[in-house]
Amino acid sequence: MSATSHAHDEAGQAPLVGSLGVDSRKLGLWAFIGSETLFFTALITTHLIFYARTKADLAAKGMLEHMDPKLYLGIDLTTILAAILLASSLTMVLALAATKSKEWPKFRFWLLATIVLGSAFVLGQVYEFTHLYHEGLKLAPQYVYEGETVKSLFGVTFFVMTGFHGLHVTLGVVWLIAVYFKVRRFAASPENPMDVELVGLYWHFVDLVWVAIFTLVYLI
């Protein structure tokens, strides 16, 4: 079939081109990203629904600030985290560009920068979670806050949603580290550009989710 016959690269190895004429791994990752879009939409939607439904109740008790992280932390930290993740998307795409032009020192620099920025984001989120927990926001539907029983799913939906995002970032950092060492060890491998492209797609998606969370949860 022509899809495979002309798909051989310079090293004579065929990429995993399927009957649709595209790389199967890349198609699989895009399908995964599509399913992840639905997954995070479910989490964000659930959070927004419960936020709206409990907001009036807590406002009546004078406890509205209790369920609003931006009132605890301001949006300073979240803005910094958004900037960090956005910068990491830029360094990721620069790493991919360096891979395609076989500029390995540049590739190593930009991928390491992405790893560092991703790790900084995770640490920032750990700090935020710790701070919120000590301020009284809990991963429970009912708890006691300053002597008063609070019934709110805000803490649950907030921690689950942002926690899953943080988990994705953490797994992305692990994947980036694996790709870094793989490319360093097998610099001549023809698979390298696709390996970097795949982790890049995942990383940009993680950034995309934060774009949505930053707007819908922290700014609105």
Added chain:
Amino acid sequence: MAEHATHDQHAEAHESHSTRFYWMIGAILAVITAVEVAIFLVKDTIGHELFLAILFILSIAKGAGVVMYFMHLRGDARIFQLVFIVPFLLAVTLCLGFLTIFSHHVGIAG
């Protein structure tokens, strides 16, 4: 079939941008983020509806920038666009639908 495969493979070898282009996109996205935060800080003076409208437009622009240029979906094979855009549209529809249903304490979701 062969023609179809050739077309998609050609599309998959999407346009390669220069690093300068990526820096420019990164700078634009950073400016959008800064404007979002600035709008947030002055939201009491511009009204809630205008605040939401501006924020949504900016966020959509930022997300589109990431998807089209950093993820290279613009100009990539149609099948990639299909497997991402269809679930995305479904997700947006579901989100808006559920938010509408649950927007009041009395109603379907009572």
